Amino acid sequence: MTHGYVDLNQLWRRLGEAVEAHPEALPTPLMVVDLxxxxxxxxxxxxxxxxxxxxxxxxxxxxxxxxxxxxxxxxxxxxxxxxxxxxxxxxxxxxxxxxxxxxxxxxxxxxxxxxxxxxxxxxxxxxxxxxxxxxxxxxxxxxxxxxxxxxxxxxxxxxxxxxxxxxxxxxxxxxxxxxxxxxxxxxxxxxxxxxxxxxxxxxxxxxxxxxxxxxxxxxxxxxxxxxxxxxxxxxxxxxxxxxxxxxxxxxxxxxxxxxxxxxxxxxxxxxxxxxxxLVPGLFDHYQSFQPRPAAYFGLPVTRKPSREIATVHGGGLIASGPVGDDRAPIPWAPPGLHLTGLEGAGEVQTPLTGHQAALLAIGDLVWFRHAKSGELFEHTTEVHLVRGSRIVESTPTYRGIGHAF
Missing domain, CATH: 3.20.20.10 (Alanine racemase)
Incomplete structure (x- = not known):
């Protein structure tokens, strides 16, 4: 299954609508699962x-x-x-x-x-x-x-x-x-x-x-x-x-x-x-099945160092395993964004380049995918379950109920 620009732009709008419709402000990093x-x-x-x-x-x-x-x-x-x-x-x-x-x-x-x-x-x-x-x-x-x-x-x-x-x-x-x-x-x-x-x-x-x-x-x-x-x-x-x-x-x-x-x-x-x-980034390229990504985390744009760069807050959620580019989070929606070679995904900020970076404004959310499944939710106490363009439930992770197994 390919993920075209139209699909990813629709995902960006859909998740954005789900967040905007929520009755209270949601802290970031904002974790969601598409039911x-x-x-x-x-x-x-x-x-x-x-x-x-x-x-x-x-x-x-x-x-x-x-x-x-x-x-x-x-x-x-x-x-x-x-x-x-x-x-x-x-x-x-x-x-x-x-x-x-x-x-x-x-x-x-x-x-x-x-x-x-x-x-x-x-x-x-x-x-x-x-x-x-x-x-x-x-x-x-x-x-x-x-x-x-x-x-x-x-x-x-x-x-x-x-x-x-x-x-x-x-x-x-x-x-x-x-x-x-x-x-x-x-x-x-x-x-x-x-x-x-x-x-x-x-x-x-x-x-x-x-x-x-x-x-x-x-x-x-x-x-x-x-x-x-x-x-x-x-x-x-x-x-x-x-x-x-x-x-x-x-x-x-x-x-x-x-x-x-x-x-x-x-x-x-x-x-x-x-x-x-959940189909994390490392599970995208298998002959045995077609990937349907289901888990994302959203980070807000907090800086525009230049017209061509949008910097989001946080982002350094690196996956376990052998060190390599495939362990970094993937900027997913809107499409066309890329990590920089110098900073990559950082603990406090992540600069993003690509043609869509020029269209992002301070306050906009960028959605990422983690490289591995499950590890994403060690970084939050709550996950928002989305159906369509609506958050239908907010539920705790293991961390959210006080467990660090």
Missing amino acids: DAFDANAADLARRAAGTPIRVASKSLRVPALIARALKKPGFAGVLAYSLREALWLHESDTSNDIVVAYPTVDRRALAELVASPSAAAAITLMVDDVAHLDMVDSVRSSKAVPVRLAIEVDAGLRLGRQHVGPKRSPLYDGPSVTALAKVIERRSGFRLVGVMTYEGQVAGVPDDVPGQRAKSVVVRRLKQASVSQLQARRAEVDEALAPYGPLEFWNAGGSGSVETSAGDPVVTEVAAGSGL
Whole structure:
């Protein structure tokens, strides 16, 4: 999907009308989510999953109302949480009773809360890839009366000889290494193995159809194909190796950029997705789906250093990951604006160039997109949900309810 000048000018006017119609002045940076785009993205993710349930990756949302909204959509079930502390809150708030913590935890206080609550322990699954993770749980409990649900994460990277392509996560790679941990879990009282996770970040999280990078995109697509093929064979091997340890409740895989291939693996019972609901800048150039950006932040023009430059207040919301231009926010609406090479997106000001800069006046809002999903909402306590040209709800982020997970 291309985003033409007409479309982006219409977006600029629509969001501007929504802000102007609000009964009270809204502080900036002003965060909004377009519900029409959000809902369309949810429907498209469900279509791509073709009946395989989608677990909502809460890290990519970080707004309770949006997590709840996604869970109400057809095809979505359960939450993939960022941390155990977040998972405990999701359970306490009745957001979900099926929560998988995507990363191992060494938060002793949160673990103590988990083993002290039979209802939380029944709803939350911990991720492990080392016996030390089991030891950490046992160190905080005096009784094993409350069983702890566990999922084993298996490395999903592509192995090319000694090279490893993909996120550096679990040390477990093949059937023998996984079953070695499964044996320990089976013999240790107070634990129950219920699932497996394989996150193929080198497939799900890497653009493969980038304008101006044709040769690189071809290489990325070939690496993805090789990874999908290799991983399908390894999943089957690990699944067979785990058969003696009882039936698993779930096998989680993938992300927004790999929904089709992850769901197409016969071993996989559910896929994870979150970024595909908001579609940040890094998710613009995939062959597997058409982007519908849903999240924006607005900054006011506060200076006109020259006729050709408009300077907005703030703007330096840089995404995590390897340092590069693709981690910077994207000036989006009105179209035709660009960051400068000298200042880029700054903490206190961001100068913008381009032909539209001459048309902007002090007080006008410029709308940006963040490079990654979820991280945007760490910078605000409130998000405004927009439908058409109207703000229909203002809702707190995790920060807005006092949490910094």
